[in-house]
Amino acid sequence: MATRDWSDSESVASSVAAASEVSTVPDKFGFLGGAQYTEDGEETVPVDVIRRREKKWLDMFSNWDSHMLKKYKKVRDRCRKGIPSALRARGWQHLCGAHKQLERxxxxxxxxxxxxxxxxxxxxxxxxxxxxxxxxxxxxxxxxxxxxxxxxxxxxxxxxxxxxxxxxxxxxxxxxxxxxxxxxxxxxxxxxxxxxVPGYYARGLEAIQVDGDILYKLLKKVSPSAYKHLVSFVLTTVYSITLSL
Known part of the structure; x- marks a missing residue:
């Protein structure tokens, strides 16, 4: 199995060193040290637009089986557009069928x-x-x-x-x-x-490792900046875990 090339990670060494100086203020997603990546001038969606989107999802939830059978493309398109944050948990549960297992x-x-x-x-x-x-x-x-x-x-x-x-x-x-x-x-x-992902987490995790290697190679080829960012994140996380041990 191919190994990942970490030779170009020198440019992200400073990020690793900064892991011990993480801000104590969480960003809007709950992560510490990430607030600087959220723009202050971020475009906001009008409240009435958000409410209309939520109403559409609530209607789908109340007729979920019918939508999945007869209006699947509409469900798909709304997923791609984005599930309203207030209904995201419920949306995920319906999309994977977890809500039915919980009911049973x-x-x-x-x-x-x-x-x-x-x-x-x-x-x-x-x-x-x-x-x-x-x-x-x-x-x-x-x-x-x-x-x-x-x-x-x-x-x-x-x-x-x-x-x-x-x-x-x-x-x-x-x-x-x-x-x-x-x-x-x-x-x-x-x-x-x-x-x-049946069998994806079988012993040895071969499928996960293969997909990981494919992801790294694709990113390095088509988006070097994203590749370096991912390498930086991995190294920073490993460094943080090492400090906590």
Whole structure:
């Protein structure tokens, strides 16, 4: 398997050094040190336009099966246009089918979250919690609500899919938790793994590594600036994790 070329990362070394001086003020997405990338003069969408978009999505939610069967292109186009932020969590749950699984299993998540699990599994999960988005306000504090919700989601997922669980589920679960509570986040994670990437998290993670290498090579070829930014982010994250160990 091809290895990634980090030889041109000298230009981003300063970003790595700055990791220890991260701002304590979160940006609008909850990440520390990112406010400088949000323009003050950012164009705002009029409130009445936002409300019209939300009303369209609420109408789709109330007739979801009909829209998916008869008006799929409209759903697709509205997704590409952007799900209103106030309804994004609900939209993700409908798009992957998690809302139906939650309705059919209303108490399953809490029961599995409280059930005893293999102590070694729980220990492995806890070792990975602090590595997930360490610069996001939800996951900064050890034992905080973000890390504890992440632990519960990963623990339940590991119990439901013991042959497929791996630490690569953690970043995906963390992103879901940025948008919704733990229970729907779990059902979204399960739906995504079952429907869209079956076998993707098998032992060895070969498919993930191949896709990662393809992404790096494509970015380096078509957008060197994006490639350097991604390299900078990876190095900064690794540096931050190393400092926290």
């Amino acid at each position: 299993n209303p108490c399953a998540f809490d029961q599995l979250a409280e059930a005893p699990a293999d102590p070694r599994l729980e220990d492995d999960i806890r070792k990975d919690l602090h590595r997930q988005f360490p610069l996001h306000e939800m996951f900064l504090q050890k034992g905080g609500h973000g890390q504890e919700d992440l632990f519960r989601v990963l623990k339940v997922h590991a119990q439901v899919s013991p042959d497929e669980y791996c630490q690569a589920h953690a970043p995906l679960a963390a992103v879901l938790l940025m948008q919704m509570p733990a229970e729907p986040a779990f059902w979204c994670l399960k739906s995504i793994c079952d429907k869209y």
